[in-house]
Amino acid sequence: MGKYIIQRILQAIPLLIIISIVVFSLMKLAGDPFAYLAQDPRATPQDRALMRAKYGLDDPLPVQYITWLVGDDWRMRDKTGDGELDSYGDRRGVLRGDLGESIVYGRTVGEVFSIRLPNTLILMVTQYVVTIFLALFIGIFAALRKYTVADNIITGISFVLFSMPVFLLALLLVQVFAVQFKHLGLPYLPVSGMYDPRGDRSIDELVRHLILPVASLAAISIAGYSRYIRATMLEVINSDYIRTRAPKACPNGVSRSCTRSRTHRFRWSRWWRWTCHSCWAARSSPRRSSAGRGWAPRLLRRCGGPICS
């Protein structure tokens, strides 16, 4: 196991290098970061050239990449753009924890990140937790009631949500829960910010501000995940090890009565846990599920060979 993990990590290193080169080149394609100075009457072309030299933007691309990766404090640099080497650089490089300086914000990138990261995390973690719980619940519920009215309604709503661009759903939710509720004199939800500027920075305020963004982000992922969990559940329910266990857990196999029966609650929960494990195992290995377990290879196996030739 340890050997396998080390092997995987070693395999990831060239991948990380390729990703960083691709992203770095793309950022360079995006243009000159000092282009905005061209419109500024206070900045002369000489100023612009000086800025470019200071940040090393006139270096060849590979040199800029190396500087970004491992810094330039080990080599002499031309910082004034006059063609002479002035002094050692002051960048330490990403590998030594120096993310560089943000030209827009005038601070280090690390600072800019650390200001925004907590807010992003609050939103994403909440969204992810809500998504996991609701998707699991809805997916399993729909699978147990396959082809009933409830399942069809869930399927219909999932399809509609899944087909919506996320900002459209957000606009719709805002329109209903903020704009229309306010018109109707009902309690309405805030549409921007994290806290009420006039109120306190309490957790209640934060939650109130979180409802709409989390709902719009989560709704669409719930629609996707719950479909996936439903499909996996249906596959797992019919597998041998559940079939052999099911009579022990529920007398009539996996039936609705089993969810209602208090005496079987313990075993029900165990059964539930197995299916969840199977769902997550399948979910966590998208590669395997798309390659070996998906419908296409099975199609080929079932047909026992070539389709058309």
Place this chain on the structure above:
Amino acid sequence: MANAAAKQAQTVVTLGEREPEAESLLKIAVRRFFKHRMAVAGLVIMAAILLYTIGGAFFVSEEFANDADVTQRFEAPSAAHPFGTDEVGRDLLARTIYGGQISLAIGLISVTIAISIGTVVGLVSGYFGGLVDSILMRFVEAMLAIPTLILLLLLQRPLIEASATNIVIFGRQISVTVVAIILIIGLTSWLGLSRIVRSLVLTLKEQEFITAAHMLGASNWRIIFVHILPNCLAPILVSATLGIGGAIVVETALSFLGFGVLPPTATWGNILQRARVDPYEYPWMWMAPGALITLTVLSINFIGDGLRDAFDPRSMKGG
């Protein structure tokens, strides 16, 4: 004894004669597709949308769609403007008709590009294996690790800067940004498909009929395109269908962020984007194009789901 053997032989022959001709997989798939209620509903919605965007053009001229009338800004839906007007007084009904044509075209063409690249990369990578496979798949993995939206935004700038004029297609003046967006979406959305095709090829190339083709002296390219490709068509078709919906949503998202197709050429995405002026006060500006996008993607998802089930021998529903 001999009599019994002859009798048996005769039974075999008569059985052989009575056996109905085996249906081809394609016929089975078509039959199952049309028994799939949601897929048929999807087809009907799609037909209605095509009728709306293409048929509508015979009733409303494009000049009218681009005609700004500042005296009629932000008009709520009425008899004269069923979907209302936008911030410079253009009729939204006409704009959704002409915008729909562009949005659907972007979806179709960009998916064609993506499918071509994805299929070829998957086939080559899976069939040749070794170094070619490693290089191609590492590249695909690296691209998959970059958030798509960032990739789109970064690619969008140089492409749009390089092309700032209008071109004429079918007598319509169309912003070149449409071409840029098609290229951007097409060039970035083939990654998933190439991996699906590759995994299919890996199982296919071990089978006897490929060995037979080798022994008959078929060249590698002949084997890839004549023997392996037809067997990958079903998943390619499904992911092409679903990809059209995906491409339309991506176009909308890019336009909504202001990086999409530039006006006056309308798309459903940039009509939505104009609604950002004040989405709360003038909700009709995003409701009509939003509903059309949702309906289109919904019908495409239904059709894709139907195709997937139709090609899947496991699902006996509607079989």
